[in-house]
Amino acid sequence: MSAPVIRIEALHKSYETSAGLFPALKEVNLEIAEGEFVAIMGPSGSGKSTFMNILGCLDKPSAGRYVLNGRDVENLGKDELALLRNRTLGFVFQGFNLLPRMSLLDNVALPLIYAGLEREERQQRALELLSKVGLADKAASLPNKISGGQQQRVAIARALVNRPRLILADEPTGNLDSQTSEEIMRLFEELNRDGITIVLVTHEEDIAAHAKRKVRFLDGRIVSDQAMQTKERLT
Numbered sequence: 001m002s003a004p005v006i007r008i009e010a011l012h013k014s015y016e017t018s019a020g021l022f023p024a025l026k027e028v029n030l031e032i033a034e035g036e037f038v039a040i041m042g043p044s045g046s047g048k049s050t051f052m053n054i055l056g057c058l059d060k061p062s063a064g065r066y067v068l069n070g071r072d073v074e075n076l077g078k079d080e081l082a083l084l085r086n087r088t089l090g091f092v093f094q095g096f097n098l099l100p101r102m103s104l105l106d107n108v109a110l111p112l113i114y115a116g117l118e119r120e121e122r123q124q125r126a127l128e129l130l131s132k133v134g135l136a137d138k139a140a141s142l143p144n145k146i147s148g149g150q151q152q153r154v155a156i157a158r159a160l161v162n163r164p165r166l167i168l169a170d171e172p173t174g175n176l177d178s179q180t181s182e183e184i185m186r187l188f189e190e191l192n193r194d195g196i197t198i199v200l201v202t203h204e205e206d207i208a209a210h211a212k213r214k215v216r217f218l219d220g221r222i223v224s225d226q227a228m229q230t231k232e233r234l235t
Contacts, residue, residue: 003070005166005197006032006055011064013050013220024050026220028064032199034165037192039208040201042217049170051217052201056168057085069165086115090159090167094174096151098143098158104130105139108158115162129157133187149180156187160196167191169200173207185210 013025025047032038042048053059054066057073066073069088076084098107109126117125130136133153135146143151152172159167169188173181189210192198202208209228216224 004031004033004067005036005069006030006199007065007067009065009067011054011061011066013047013054013059014062024220025054025061028220028222030215030222030225032197034197035192035195037188037198037210037212038200039211039214040199040217041203041208041214043203046217047220048201048217052168052170052199055199056089056091057081086111086162088165090162090164092152092155092159092167092169092172094171096143096148096155096175098151098154100143103140103142104135104146104154107143107154108161111158111162125161126157129161130154132160133157147180148176149183152176152180152184153187156184156191160191164196166197166199169198171201171203173202173204181207 008028008030011025011028012023014021014023016022028047028051040048040052050059054061055068057068060074068084071084073081073084098104099110102110105123105126108129109122112122112125127136127139130139133156135150135153135157138146138150143154146154152175167188172188173184176184185207188198188200192212198211200207200211208214211228213225213227215222
């Protein structure tokens with residue numbers, strides 16, 4: 001069996017507050033294998049967003065170990081960490097975070113600038129990804145000329161443009177209506193069938209039902225971790 005894409009061991013995260021030290025995560029242990037589709041759930045304040053920030057290397061644990069794609073994150077320097085994130089991770093957020101004055105094509109191609117690719121290759125790869133999400137015909141459009149669901153598709157294309165092994169999606173359907181949310185989740189399912197590992201934060205049971213595994217947080221701890229039955233994931 002191959003090594004897990006994510007391995008978390010005895011992870012803790014605390015924050016200084018006016019009332020003292022607040023433990024956001026406590027003794028979290030988790031492995032996520034390549035090709036999994038995992039939903040992270042829990043009420044507000046349960047620790048799921050803090051956990052997602054640590055997975056994305058946007059925050060550091062106070063204690064414990066995080067191994068991403070075989071690399072111990074704690075031992076990486078700033079440049080090494082940036083390179084690991086660029087090559088391994090793709091991010092999708094609730095807010096689409098598209099640059100309003102750039103075309104959809106240039107929005108998708110933007111991460112490739114930091115990867116050092118030439119303009120022609122950047123645009124070719126971005127157009128391929130826009131085609132994959134069904135928006136190649138709108139490549140020259142600005143973000144405000146398309147719907148919210150289409151903007152999220154562009155954000156997904158941007159997350160995929162560096163060919164990551166892992167997609168981290170934080171409430172990706174939070175700003176969308178139910179029909180559009182289903183369309184976005186079917187796209188995630190398709191990407192997962194193509195072999196991409198997906199970790200999705202959501203508070204909605206119908207969105208989590210698209211995943212193959214559900215991990216639930218409460219008060220900073222994992223309180224359940226269960227594989228989803230096939231019938232649970234049918235819509």
